[in-house]
Amino acid sequence: MQDDSAVMTAANMTVDGDRLWDSLERMAQVGPGIAGGNNRQTLTDEDAAGRALFAEWCRDAGMTMGLDRMGNMFMRHEGTEPALDPIYVGSHLDTQPTGGKYDGVLGVLAGLEVVRAIRDMGIRTRRPIVVVNWTNEEGARFAPAMLASGVFAGMHSEDYANSRTDAEGKTFGAELDRIGWRGDEVPGNRRIHAMFEYHIEQGPILEAAGKQIGVVTHGQGLWWLELTLTGKDAHTGSTPMAMRVNAGLGMARITEAVQRIAMAHQPDAVGAIGQANLYPNSRNVIPGKAVFTIDFRTPDAAKLASMRSMLEAEAAEIAKELGLDLKIEVTGHFEPVAFDPTLVGKVRDAAKRLGLSHMDIVSGAGHDACWINQVAPTAMIFCPCVDGLSHNEAEEISPEWAKAGCDVLLHAVLDAAEIVT
Ligand code: HGY
Ligand code: MN
Ligand code: MN
Secondary structure (H helix, E strand, O other), X not given: OOOHHHHHHHHHOOOOHHHHHHHHHHHHOOOEOOOOOEOOOOOOHHHHHHHHHHHHHHHHOXXXXXXXXXXXXXXXXXXXXXXXXXXXXXXXXOOOOOEOOOOOHHHHHHXXXXXXXXXXXXXXXXXXXXXXXXXXXXOOOOOOOOHHHHHHOOOOXXXXXXXXEOOOOOEHHHHHHHHOOOOOEOOOOOOOOEEEEEEEOOOOHHHHHOOOEEEEEEEOEEEEEEEEEEOOOEEOOOOOHHHOOOHHHHHHHHHHHHHHHHHOOOOOOEEEEEEEXXXXXXXXEEOOEEEEEEEEEEOOHHHHHHHHHHHHHHHHHHHHHHOOEEEEEEEEEEOOEEOOHHHHHHHHHHHHHOOOOEEEEEEOOOOHHHHHOXXXXXXXXXXXXHHXXXXXXXXXXXXXHHHHHHHHHHHHHHHHHOEOO
């Protein structure tokens, strides 16, 4: 990292907020949702179109593309010393089925804006800069979340990733080949000097505190537990209550248990069931099967373990009372994350230097940065979002918030990439 004098000359350096906002609005036209947001799910034709647009913009900015066997896109801006390990910035272009326009996309396009601004200002850096689009961060179509960054970080095998299936039984591997975005690079073979991920907070804390920047010190740990309850399909009219083996009732009681367990681990613990399916899902058949996913999170490792073990005990008790068969499968997990203190300090220094209000914050959502932090020094930057709303098509940020965070990203990246004076 360079000394403060060179960094101080960067104090008046800034990104083009209008150009960033225009890129966000144009990317939002790719895979539009039905209520103003986006449905650009991973490895769909819409994802392929978004990738192509991002690659075109990067090539227009003089960057070259690397692509690995998981479809992770690495867009490189050259430094004066190409042999040095680069500074990585990035996030994800894939969205939830009813996602917003900024979750993930902001971090990828802000990385592009950093390179565009560096070129405009004629700044040269010792280290190359690589802007990344990580495949399948959301985990909505193919569980788990952060799948391809997890493979890059050695948390999952390529075979595991390629075998993941969506609700229609299509595999990650087949869909990646179908859209033609599988590269030749072995995932994880790249050396990263430092990585920064800029992201919307996806919660209410920054807006409520009136802060422009979140200096992310930690990320929550997570369990995704998929439960399958098996009972017996039967007639809802003619089957006496005492004879029923009702998987839907079991799911309802476990839903209550999830809420109770999360509340028993306050503060800073959350739990919900976001995805649930009853079978045969016919209005006059007692459901003989229920399949649903529990999402538990907390920054506290001991609480995370406790929530899982309490759930497993209570679910077994409920299944036994109702005569149901219970299967529990872990479909996602990572322990709480502490980001690199030196890089976190660079983010905080950049916010101070730019005169932006800021506060330390723990990430409630999972991010690719959580996995990359296992293999390289990593830090995150947050901007507020309106009403803390995300994973909702009404997700909203302001152009001012977007630019402020992108300026912090620019300064943190310049600090780490070392300006050549
Ligand atoms: O689930 C998450 O936290 C992320 O948005 N994929
Ligand atoms: Mn995200
Ligand atoms: Mn998300």
